[in-house]
Amino acid sequence: MQNKKPHVRKLMILLILTLFIGTASWRIYNAQQQASLAIDPLAVTTVAVRETPKANTLKLTGTVEGLTSANISSRLAGKIHQILVEDGQAISQGAILMTLDTVELGNAERIAQNNVRQTEANYNTAQVDYQRYYNLYGKNAVTKQQLESVQTRMITSRIEVDNAYANLNNAQKQIADGSIVSPVTGVVANKAVTIGQVVSPGTTLLTVEQIDQVYVVVNIEQKDIATAKLGATVTVVVDSYPGQSFTGTVTVINPVAGNESRMFRVKIKVDNSEQLLKPGMFAKATLTAGEPQSVLAIPRNAMMSQKGLHYVYVAEMGQAKKILVETGELIGDLIEVKAGLKVGMAVVIDNLDKIKDGDALLREGSIDR
Known part of the structure; x- marks a missing residue:
């Protein structure tokens, strides 16, 4: 009996602790529930x-490009004499943009003209000589060899006349090339030349952008290229004109993907009669890809x-x-x-x-x- 008393005492203490913890937990839970009920939903x-x-659309980003972008350069080496346009100026096809100093070219033209006159005079003399020898040969007054020699001189004079005219044409062409004209109707951009500057053939002096219509150029991934069809309608927006959109048409699809990007270059033609879209602008294009x-x-x-x-x-x-x-x-x-x-x-x-x-x-x- 004495050995069982400590064991009973432990059980009693454990029971009391269990009741105490349970009561405390219930009170805490009840308090939480009461607090929760006190908060209004x-x-x-x-x-x-x-x-x-x-x-169902395909959204693309691209860049505005002029329908035609003509890089203007000189065919001749020379010094700029006049510049007749400024950036942003609208011009027509054939308008003179600038001129070169053509004094030396003018001198070369005069020399060529004098050479033409001289060779024509020589040719006329050779023709007269040939006719005279031809008549004498008919009278057996000269030998056939003498006649052929005069005939050869006349033919040579004719060739010299032709060469002189060719040189004159070249000189006149160079003078004409001294006036640099626009090959297209558009707007002047990127003028990079000043009066008195010496320029070399092929060096870009300015560009002429044809922007009454423009291209929005985008790159399309291989998985989406089937969506782009020639003639498809595209909606274009630019940040410069919030709330305004432009309508374009797919007109060019490059059949070959880029070597590095593996994307296809597609051009969307957009009417730009008000010239709001400028080459170089960042544009967003939306292409309808199918049913909603x-x-x-x-x-x-x-x-x-x-x-x-x-x-x-x-x-x-x-x-x-x-x-x-x-x-x-x-x-x-x-x-x-x-x-x-x-x-x-x-x-x-x-x-x-x-x-x-x-x-x-x-x-x-x-x-x-």
């Missing part, structure tokens, strides 16, 4: 996650972001549940949701700055979108 409005049609798709979407104002992550609050069983989502494109005032939500979920759209995960919610309204 937050009134919110929800919107059901639903499917909505989304345009059905996607999940929620109002944009339901979306919250933190440290690069996007999340929403969903009302479930009277409580707020924070859910991370993967977003897609904007569709008007909606935003596409690629992952995280299902059709029918009630997404909270107001009082978002007051909600924490697990808060009690009172749905005062539900908007059916």
